Amino acid sequence: MQLLVQPIGQSIDFGVGDNLLDTLRRAAVPISYSCSAGRCGTCRCKIIDGSIEVGGDRADCSTDAVLACQATLTENCTIEIPEPDEIVVHPARVLKGTVDSVEAPAHDVRIVRFRTNRPLSFSPGQFATVQFGRGLERPYSMASVEGDDLLEFHIRIVPGGAVSGHVARTLRRGDTARISGPLGTSYLRRKHDGPIICVGGGTGLAPVQSIVRATLESGNRKPVHLYFGVRSEADLYGAPTLAELHQRYPNLHVQIVVASGSVHAGHRAGLVPDAIAADWPDNHALQHFRGYVCGSPPMVAAVTTALVAQGLDAGRIYADAFFTQPQVVSQPA
Missing domain, CATH: 2.40.30.10 (Translation factors)
Known part of the structure; x- marks a missing residue:
């Protein structure tokens, strides 16, 4: 049986019942992974042709994505792994x-x-x-x-x-x-040395802060734009940290956007998607950027739409939606 891996075009022999991640690793195919238990999400890949078994069920090209560590090979198929040049492997x-x-x-x-x-x-x-x-x-x-x-x-x-x-x-x-x-898969793509735009809503500031710090401290001097959206001034935190980062790195541009109530000097009133549309009116303005979005599901969806409208390829937007329901544990809160 044969497995074809895109976009690298590598063909791999396998036996029926083989685990997909194990098969890829044996063939030295570059794929991100960590926990190997279906929790971290880093070994996500897409089925292009044929089918794969996941948890006893058949998954095919109509499936959004599968986790390689949870997938069993059953027939000839073609898969696509994301960004083979941006592999991260952190031991769980x-x-x-x-x-x-x-x-x-x-x-x-x-x-x-x-x-x-x-x-x-x-x-x-x-x-x-x-x-x-x-x-x-x-x-x-x-x-x-x-x-x-x-x-x-x-x-x-x-x-x-x-x-x-x-x-x-x-x-x-x-x-x-x-x-x-x-x-999680919404991590900093380090091989991209161009401009980036990061958007955090509420405690979505946490991963955004990590991403911004890492890219600035790595020596990237391309523009880094950070939008931080909060419901009101009473909900705002972290402004001194962002100001200190801006003082150290002039290529960091920070916009604090306040949705309702009075707005302090230097902050903006309104919603983050509207601020992005106002700042980047050309629908090709963000075509060379990478985007990172973290916050509530409605906020992530609205910001992603705004970024795409301003020219940022959806495949270059990395997003984590923060859920608050106790039963949802796949994404951070």
Whole structure:
């Protein structure tokens, strides 16, 4: 049996029942992966022709994507792996984190920093699962970058939320948590050395902060545009950090967009998609950019539409939608 891998055009022999990720790795095909257990999402690929079995069900070209680690080869098929030149492989790890600090920069946000028993290898923009205790487990994005002394998370306090309620009312310096990861595919594409546009809504600032810091600290001097959208001035946090980054890196351009209420000097009133449309009126203006979008599902959808309308190829927009429902654990909150 034969597996054809696009866009590299490599053909691989396999046996019926072989795992797709194992087959690709044996053939030295460049594909991102981490947990190998169907949680991190990094080994996502698309079926172009034929079919693959996933969890006992048939998946074919009508399926949006499959995770290679969960897919079983059953017949001749063709798959497409995304960006074979942007591969990341971080070993899945479970760490012990000790709370170093808990800050409340806004009424419904806590910044929690952990000192871990060993380093966590991750790409800027990824997230991890944080378990504070039995039944108190949620995914949160790293706001720090690999190599920082502390692992930083921005946690939104959700009314009635068991985990965020624990963070708001109970969590203290010296408490411990179980941190596992990394997870997620909306990470910084390091081989792109052109301009980027990053958009964060609410605690979507966390992965955006990590992405922006990493690209600036790597020496990229192309324009980096960061839009940070909040509901009101009372919900705004992180402005001093963004100002400090701008002072260090003049190629960073920060726009703080406030949806309602009074707006402080230097901030903009309205919605982020409208601000993007106003700043980039030419429908080809963003064609050489890469985009990173993190926030609530409606915000991610609206911003993605705005970016595409201004010329950014949808395939170059990397997005994570933040869900608040406890049952949804595939994306950070």
